[in-house]
């Protein structure tokens with residue numbers, strides 16, 4: 088790993104100013120479970136690493152029925168997976184967080200880092216897509232909010248302007264939601280997703296999101312529209328499972344080939360709809 092200057096700002100303003108000053112030569116760091124691996128492997132070689140962990144008020148998890156769930160940028164996967172509000176109202180998110188890496192990784196890795204890293208297989212992305220989560224952003228010109236579906240633009244590309252950082256993720260409360268998160272990987276523990284997905288029932292409507300099947304996580308809009316307001320017959324489930332595979336564009340890689348991923352998407356949709364019927 089190349090030498091770098093470690094910076095530890097104590098306010099959002101200081102962090103944003105440091106990033107603006109050093110721009111592409113600097114990188115933010117939260118849990119460092121992606122940053123350090125990429126630095127170790129010389130995929131990136133920043134001159135400055137800006138550690139966000141000393142900034143107060145961007146950690147923690149809060150919930151109310153009016154405001155929904157708020158996940159601070161420093162909240163770890165372990166905190167999310169064990170939080171009573173997340174377990175009670177967003178079990179798909181708790182489940183997704185509990186599948187990230189092993190225990191040591193989950194004790195450090197943040198959900199914000201998982202989203203900013205913008206890997207197509209980020210485990211926490213598909214439940215957040217289903218809930219239409221919103222990413223909260225701070226920059227010296229001010230604060231702004233971006234729906235997660237617009238925030239993640241491509242592999243490792245997100246809607247952050249120079250100097251901006253994520254302060255948290257807001258997840259709306261859906262009183263009648265019931266869902267299932269599934270991660271299909273080559274082994275049960277400590278492996279990256281071959282395909283991950285969330286199927287969420289909200290009253291008469293359905294929300295479906297899949298990861299590791301395109302450059303970004305996806306909502307399956309056509310499949311959701313097909314299902315909307317209709318009784319869930321076996322024939323409709325089969326039609327939805329088939330349609331779902333046409334909405335994704337997976338690639339062959341070391342974890343699986345394209346056809347296997349298409350089959351898994353159909354399987355996850357069929358299985359989710361059947362279990363939530």
Ligand SMILES: Cc1cc2nc3c(=O)[nH]c(=O)nc-3n(C[C@H](O)[C@H](O)[C@H](O)COP(=O)(O)OP(=O)(O)OC[C@H]3O[C@@H](n4cnc5c(N)ncnc54)[C@H](O)[C@@H]3O)c2cc1C
Nearest residue numbers: 115117118119120121122188196197200201203209210253
């Ligand atoms: C052994 C191992 C296993 C893993 N298994 C999984 C897995 O099963 N599933 C999975 O989804 N991921 C997995 N990962 C990847 C990683 O743990 C996650 O992506 C993690 O959530 C990243 O969070 P972090 O806090 O460590 O981010 P960091 O490494 O600190 O940062 C990641 C990226 O986000 C940026 N960033 C972080 N926080 C902010 C912020 N607040 N504002 C702006 N930018 C920010 C950083 O600059 C960097 O570009 C694994 C990693 C390892 C090393």
